[in-house]
Amino acid sequence: MEIDCLPFYKTGYFSEFICDYLAEEPQVQNFYNRFPDLKNFEAQIAEKATSFPDENREILYDALQLQYKGFEVSNETQTHLKKLKEPITFTIVTGHQLNLFTGPLYFLYKIVSTINLTKELKKAYPKYNFVPVYWMATEDHDFEEINYFNFRGKKLKWNKVASGAVGHIDTKGLDEIFEAFSNQIGNSTNAIALKQLFEKSYLEHDNLADATRYLANELFGSEGLVIVDGDDKSLKSLLVPYAEKDIFDQLAYKKVSETVTKFDELEQKYNVQVNPREINYFYLKDGLRERIVGQDDTYFINDTEIHFTKEELQKELKEYPERFSPNVIARPLYQEVILPNLCYIGGGGEIAYWLELKAMFEAMQVPFPVLLLRNSALVITEKQTEKLAKMNLSVDDLFLKQSSFINKKIREISNIDVNFSAQKQVLEEQFKSMYELAEQTDASFLGAVKAQEVKQKKGLDHLEKRLLQAQKRKLKDHVLRMTEIQNQLFPNKSLQERNVNFSELYLELGENLVPMLLDTLQPLQQEFTIVKM
Structure with a gap:
């Protein structure tokens, strides 16, 4: 191992x-x-x-x-x-x-x-x-x-x-x-x-x-x-004293809302995972779990006819704490x-x-x-490890998005160079002298040179993509095997651990898992x- x-x-x-x-x-x-x-x-x-x-x-x-x-x-x-x-x-x-x-x-x-x-x-x-x-x-x-x-x-x-x-x-x-x-x-x-x-x-x-x-x-x-x-x-x-502070004082709502505001103020704009409610408890009873919603001094159980006064809900909480379910x-x-x-x-x-x-x-x-x-974790079986070795695939590459993974490997295994970086560099050198000439004339000619450079670089990008697609077709069997092993290890293009049940590994490893x-x-x-x- x-x-x-x-x-x-x-x-x-x-x-x-x-x-x-x-x-x-x-x-x-x-x-x-x-x-x-x-x-x-x-x-x-x-x-x-x-x-x-x-x-x-x-x-x-x-x-x-x-x-x-x-x-x-x-x-x-x-x-x-x-x-x-x-x-x-x-x-x-x-x-x-x-x-x-x-x-x-x-x-x-x-x-x-x-x-x-x-x-x-x-x-x-x-x-x-x-x-x-x-x-x-x-x-x-x-x-x-x-x-x-x-x-x-x-x-x-x-x-x-x-x-x-x-x-x-x-x-x-x-x-x-x-x-x-x-x-x-x-x-x-x-x-x-x-x-x-x-x-x-x-x-x-x-x-x-x-x-x-x-x-x-x-x-x-x-x-x-x-x-x-x-x-x-x-x-x-x-939990009763803490539930009282949440339900009747809305303490949790106030404090978590303050934190959510701080999230929003950060430059990264982190995504808020959950938003607090004014009351963060459900009412739990006889197959029912519904939110408690306060309005003035009356507390309603959402989507039901059940309601309480403040005093009644306080009494219910003390006598039947098991009926209050935290969110x-x-x-x-x-x-x-x-x-x-x-x-x-x-x-x-x-x-x-x-x-x-x-x-x-x-x-x-x-x-x-x-x-x-x-x-x-990503668990790779012995057979899968052998397949990766035969195709010379690194585990790090498997974490790439599938299109990036395929393009990277095609460039590596292709018998011709599918990377036009060298041609782009030659093009930039050619246009360098054109820019020097343009600077001796007027601004309109400088713009025309720039536009022509962009056009020709786009043309090279297009040709590079066409060549890459042609190589994919030529090496389609290899591409198929690559994508097959990646799909096995990353089902639904997600992590193995988020999709696969432990039973699949247990069938191989048994009580050693x-x-x-x-x-x-x-x-x-x-x-x-x-x-x-």
Whole structure:
């Protein structure tokens, strides 16, 4: 196995905002607390230790014991659960939707990044404990985003009508997906293991939250991963004072809006990832998850007949905190309130919206966590590596847009020179003497010379493109093989990790897949990882 790395900015798949964050550019520094360097965690530990109450640890431990009831818990996870009660224990968190059968590959990369960071922190700060946490996004209600996974270029979709929080959705109908998947993967040892994993996860559990917990626990339980479901009354009781400041004082809206304005004022004009609402909570009940909208002193549940006075909503919040579901702005705060957390690990889009939230955290008097961009990787199989070698293709070239990739390689392998730079240079030398002559006459002749130069350069550009197209036709078999391997590694002209399901790699690597990723991905390296099998 060969490991290589590429700076994120060279891949062409990460925003300017994220690249500037990784480069610690001055204009971004006001939007985060501490940069993800190992040395910065000492101060983060000290800050969190003095702000996280011991009683919160007890509530968290008790809630997790109930959440894990009925599941087989590894010794490593059970140890981590117990350690959460100790004031010297801190968490590293990643979060993800309940995508069917994990969805894209980066689900695994997120959790591996989280586990590996806890190991690095333990080496650097041995007197503390560090627990990896996967936060299940059970309260999301966008079922269409999670009801499928891709396998070998085909979408296996769960056709079901569903509403409300996805964690509550029953698993009826997934037997059809299981059959379709089983028919495609064959009967190798690894295929049988995948079938059993899908069957036990989705056909032996009643709802999507339990199914996802089982699946993640099977994949990472031996590493001590702790899985948290925020859809929990006891945990949400800790959120009540912060929800009151959001709903009744609009504190989150004011502070995040101030930050969004600062984004707009920057010369780069960074794109705003999410915009705050005046109230950043949904009302969650009986298959319903709808926004809370305030008007004067009355609070309406969007698209329903339900409404409350201010006093009634305050009472509802205190008596039924489980009915209040934070949105994308409020959820990060909820996480940091109930967990002794030091760092959040997420993708580029997630880190971008977290960077909008620092002022809100300060106003709420909750420590803002370190933000770490998750590991990204391109895994190239042994057969694909052999193909690349035969065609003399570098991995760096594969990250080019396909047209640029083809043009670059055609110029390299062509038996004639398809680059007219030398001819353009000769042309410029010829026109140099023409300009000297023109300067001795009037301005109109100088303009005519310039126009003729531009015309002839355009003519050379046109001829160069014609010649390149002719060479593409002549070398069409080579072009076909090049584009085929690039399309395999970058399906839909996007990163592999955003399209391919882990099952495709599991069929080749089996139970060695997760250990390989744990050995390979280094979260604080902050570069794109390329794995050649």
